[in-house]
Amino acid sequence: METMEPKEALLDEYPAEVTFKSIFRCGFDPSCGINSILDESGLKGIMSDKTSRNGIFISYTITVTFQSHAEMAQICSKISLLNGFMTML
Numbered sequence: 001m002e003t004m005e006p007k008e009a010l011l012d013e014y015p016a017e018v019t020f021k022s023i024f025r026c027g028f029d030p031s032c033g034i035n036s037i038l039d040e041s042g043l044k045g046i047m048s049d050k051t052s053r054n055g056i057f058i059s060y061t062i063t064v065t066f067q068s069h070a071e072m073a074q075i076c077s078k079i080s081l082l083n084g085f086m087t088m089l
């Protein structure tokens with residue numbers, strides 16, 4: 001029987017520029033909330049938005065330089081608490 005070697009763990013290197021999407025239901029305007037979350041943490045980000053074809057959802061593409069994985073997780077957690085939040089990619 002052939003043995004398999006474990007896959008090498010991926011190590012995250014920080015600071016790292018990370019781009020992610022947050023999707024919200026239309027009718028909510030989370031852009032001010034997202035900017036406030038970043039500002040309160042002393043982070044600067046670039047954000048763009050796009051409304052779905054049927055006008056039900058709006059996605060925000062956000063690029064931020066994080067100093068650690070913990071910092072990124074904290075920001076993502078706060079964004080997920082905003083009204084209208086659906087998912088994050």
